[in-house]
Amino acid sequence: MTGTVSARALELARRRVPFVHARVVRAQAPASAHPGDEAIVHGDGTIDGFVGGQCAEGSVRTAALGALHGGGPLLLRVLPAGEDAFPDAPGAQVVVNPCLSGGALEIFLEPVLPPPLVEVAGDTPIAEAFLTLAQVLGYATARSLPGGRPAEHTAAVVVAGQGHGDAESVRAALDADVPYIALVASRRRGSALFDELGLDEREKARVHSPAGLDIGARTAPEIALSILAEVVEAVRARPPMPPPAPPVEAVDPVCGMTVTVTPGTPHLTTDDGELWFCGTGCRDRFAAGLVG
Incomplete structure (x- = not known):
């Protein structure tokens, strides 16, 4: 791991806090992430480190929390809309991310749980x-x-x-x-x-x-x-230390992507209640539609 991520991981391990280590293993231009980039995904969905821009980060967050809650290690492939996806297989998951500007990513997600x-x-x-x-x-x-x-x-x-x-x-x-x-x-x-x-x-x-x-x-x-x-x-x-309760998920009404709701997730308050979005782009397009 890089120095900052490694230090954070050691601190969490010392405190016996579950987390997911995410590492980019393959990246296709023009993706902003590069092989070797890594991050820690916490039980509340917050991310320390870098494994891609806002759109890719949302997909990583949702998949990492699933891995933390019993899913086990996972190879996540994040594809822009229109790309051909290879079939799902045990230990692998494909996510088509409509807001990704281009460049497929493969990211290995490894839950780190403290021993009993x-x-x-x-x-x-x-x-x-x-x-x-x-x-x-x-x-x-x-x-x-x-x-x-x-x-x-x-x-x-x-x-x-x-x-x-x-x-x-x-x-x-x-x-x-x-x-x-x-x-x-x-x-x-x-x-x-x-x-x-x-x-x-x-x-x-x-x-x-x-x-x-x-x-x-x-x-x-x-x-x-x-x-x-x-x-x-x-x-x-009886597992001695279950991971934290999973955060709430919502569906972006613009692109249909599943979004993990955190304090920083873009959202709008409408007459129908709160709506959550994968990024500010989808939120702004939805808001423009409401205004128009």
Whole structure:
């Protein structure tokens, strides 16, 4: 990535914010973009960087938000009206953009989603083994202090203090509504801890204790593996960090293009309500028609 876009991407990754990386891979004159131009598309539709003029940018914005919301990586081909388009294929999408002045573009859109975050409370051998295995899977990991509130969007909390701060860590994870909570303890000790905390039946059901799948584990690494398997099952069943809600889309009444509505999208207020346009050209032509 170019310096500015790369720095912005690193900042978003550090903050665990989902975004789409857009890179121009092919451009046909007289397109204003060039191969290698790139941008970041945020969850609200705003764009940092450059992948084409206003008309191309609108097509990129709409396709990128679709990719961010479960569509996966996408090769987008933006064509001026009248160009012959090749058929859609898995992983590719063709958009005919009537307001494009000329020059086809191919842009690769790659959603960048933060890996699941798992917090571990404790410094026992099981805790250490779990951290090592979770990192092998590419999960983000962090240690938490007893009673410390888990970070936002934490997918799982594994309480492995074996008596040191376990009650405080379980209570903090429950209060933060963490999707998966595991307590490394025997059934007897786990039950006693639940009673100590005064948990109701709903709260007890949210804490996996004894932690992990029953695979006959005995050693610390084996127990850690059984817990990690249960974490994977929970994460896959419930994505830990869904992308932001998609912005509203509208159809340009002049060219028929689908437009993603953002604060900067050209629009007009008419007797029939708000109308949104792909660019100022379509808006001005529509306004001229109303006046005439």
